[in-house]
Amino acid sequence: MELIPILSLIILVATISTFILAIGAYILYKIRERKGKKGVAGQPDTIEAELVTPTKVVAETRTTLTGEPIYTTATERETRLRPTFVPPRETRTRTTRTNITTRYTAPITKENIEPEQYTSAQKFKRYTTNTNVGSKVRETRNEESLKWR
């Protein structure tokens, strides 16, 4: 028997087998995929996330090479995709997701602009209890729940 008919037969069988294999594999894939299908939930406008970083986050004033601020304020949300930093859940008041103006806006980490004002009782406590400490110390303690807009 000649070589070419034998090789042709081998290739013919291989090609038909490949076709059957491909269609079979596809059907099996579809059967596998059909199991455990889930519905698609709607996506909210904003999502809460957690940032873990080795450097302290301070109020952002840097700009990009193009001259735009890197982080926009909460009220400029229509124009840019930028993260908004929020306080921990337990310290937040109930706000609606869509009402941007009611969202927590933490103070920028600059030196306190307004002088601290105390009632007489507070003044007394301020200097007699350990829980009331100076504004500098308080600021250091609160660094981690900072403070971005």
Add this chain to the structure above:
Amino acid sequence: MNTERNYRYQIELDNREVASPKRDEKKEKLRVIFITGLLSLILIAIILYTLPLTVLSWEGVVVYASIVSLVIFLFILLFRYFAILFLAYFYITKYTVESKSDFTPFISIIIPAYNEGVNLKTSVESLLKLNYPNYEIIIVNDGSTDNTKEIGENLVGMRTGKISKVKVSLINKPNGGKSKALNAGIQYSKADFIVCMDGDSVLTPDTLRNAVVHFVDPNVGAVAGNVKIANRKKWLTDLQALEYVEGLNLARSAQGFIRLVNIIPGPIGMFRKEALKDVGYYASDTFAEDADLTLKILAVGWKVNYEPNAQALTEAPIKLHQLLKQRYRWTRGILQAIRKHKRHLINPTINFNNTLVLWGMLYEALIWPAMNIFANLFFISVAIFNDMSSLIFYWWVSIALLDFMSAVYCIAVEKEEFRLVPWALIYRMVFVLVIDITKAMATVEEFLGFEMEWGHLERVGLGNKK
């Protein structure tokens, strides 16, 4: 284990995307059925009218049509092959003689990770070996259900890189898909240049240095990298390694010559942030967010280059059903992306380059697989019913020879393993045929509007060789 003190902050991320074009799916389906039906009727009418005027019988028409189709197929096959080979050759020649600059801007590398606990550490460690002085790493844990979060937290810190200290940050967010994870990283990034990669990919040391050079040209909006398969030495992954070298990267080199790369691969793509901003960042309304983003970038006039020496090693599917799942998603995703940009497809006056790219993509996704399947079916039927089995032999020999030569060329150019060359003998007749059948099915299902979901490929881990 990272012993440094890290800081945790609650953040709120913008989860919105640029709205996709409005669609009336019912109307679209009706239109497809109407147009294909009408075209078929016209074709049948032409055959019925012209057949008595010729010397052909009914059986003759089938043979004649088959032979004509095959000749067209062969012509396109050869044209496609040589066009890609020549363009790639020109690009690589041009590329190798161009000098490099010392442009080293700050770069953010974003790693979206969904259940990538097996690979994440290897991936980040590869990034710390990058030969580049000015970059940071942002891991975005997209609501993983495995140990990705713990592994990510251990990686956070000011890590020692090859040249400088590298800041590694982690964002833990609820699951929302790859696009949203990448957008979260881009929101947090402070750099003007962004590298987007996969959680299962590893970058080679000179990737950033080689890719960033392209951005010296202010018209370049993005640079596509070169993806290679990391987990080899299995028949299926070896065939994929050959496919990436011969099928994908060669085509990308050709597109690089005209600076119109049509898909920036997920495992390695570098972007100018301005270009990302121009197009509204990633969108999750298609299953090929990388193709969609690239088309959007091209549509607004940015150039997209290819950098063969910006290499990412990625983990390929090791089982056939996983491979089919991946290709099914790619095909439907690309068709969805093309559909989103159909305005450019039918109107070349908006942006001719984009129209050219879209027709190329449509051809590769839609017409080429159908033609390959048809050619094989033709030879099978001729061999069985017309007793001309030697035809299928000569067909295989010519295709295998073409693929063999192409494989030798590509592997030599990319300095790849010559061990992969023999796989070229069964590459088109077995591997591509299997893939093409899935592509054809995916195309039909996409046009019929079948539902689909992302799914997740099983990972063995780049560091764990089974």
